[in-house]
Amino acid sequence: MLYDTDWSLDMYVDRQAAESLAVAWGLAARSRRSLVYVPLKAGRREGPKGLGEWRWSPVVLDLVLVHHSLGFPPSRWKAVRGRLGAGRPHTVEIPESDFPRDDEFDHAPRHFEGWRDELRFGLAADTLFLTGSARAFRTTGALLHSLVSDGPAQALRHPGSHECVTLEDEGHRTGWPRRVGPGVLHIQYAHGWGVA
Numbered sequence: 001m002l003y004d005t006d007w008s009l010d011m012y013v014d015r016q017a018a019e020s021l022a023v024a025w026g027l028a029a030r031s032r033r034s035l036v037y038v039p040l041k042a043g044r045r046e047g048p049k050g051l052g053e054w055r056w057s058p059v060v061l062d063l064v065l066v067h068h069s070l071g072f073p074p075s076r077w078k079a080v081r082g083r084l085g086a087g088r089p090h091t092v093e094i095p096e097s098d099f100p101r102d103d104e105f106d107h108a109p110r111h112f113e114g115w116r117d118e119l120r121f122g123l124a125a126d127t128l129f130l131t132g133s134a135r136a137f138r139t140t141g142a143l144l145h146s147l148v149s150d151g152p153a154q155a156l157r158h159p160g161s162h163e164c165v166t167l168e169d170e171g172h173r174t175g176w177p178r179r180v181g182p183g184v185l186h187i188q189y190a191h192g193w194g195v196a
Contacts, residue, residue: 002040002128004059009121009128009185018147018189025141026094028065029134035072035080036065041126062127067134074124081125099142118170121183128185132170140167144187151189163189 002011013021021038028036041060066072117136122129132140143165151163169183 002061002063004061004123004128004182007182009061009182011185011187012190013147013151013187014190015148015152018144018151021187022099022141022145022148023092023094024063024065025137025144026098027092028067028130028132029098029137029141030094032067032069032134034067035070037081037084038063038065059126061123064127064129065137066129066131067137068120068131069133072131074122074127074129077127077129078125081127096145098138099145119167121169121185130167130185140165143167147187147189152191155189155191159191 002009024036024038027034039062041062064074064077117133117139119130119132119136119140122131147163147165154161154163165187167185167187
């Protein structure tokens, strides 16, 4: 489930959802000519039970991942989504080697001007767009992949623990370009939650 709460973008995943997201990230990294659409709204209007109902006045969002070279403007999404059919199920396997371990990733270039391998956020038609390079999707996908391996184990070892991944919009860290709305996507592993 993905929500825009005005001050942040909040997503809650269980193990299966974290696995599906990691695969979607892998598809976005491998497929420069595809919009990876992850329909999450499905009529949901409330947050997960037991995760702080008092703070919910959210806008429920869908998710689209797109390689930046496609140049797809989020403003066109409503028209494109209106033309989508039911689709056909496909099975996709993304090798774990697509997601580098943190010790395999060279973080040094991130500190230099001109670094462009970050995700950019966009909102249109109740949908969050994450746009970036293959490297940006692989790097952030590795963080999601860690939720698959670490989230369930931590939840069982330490009930009530907080396992999460926080992704920032490219302009959020530097303050440029300025973005209206939340610049942070917080993805939390929620063990045993149910949809309200």
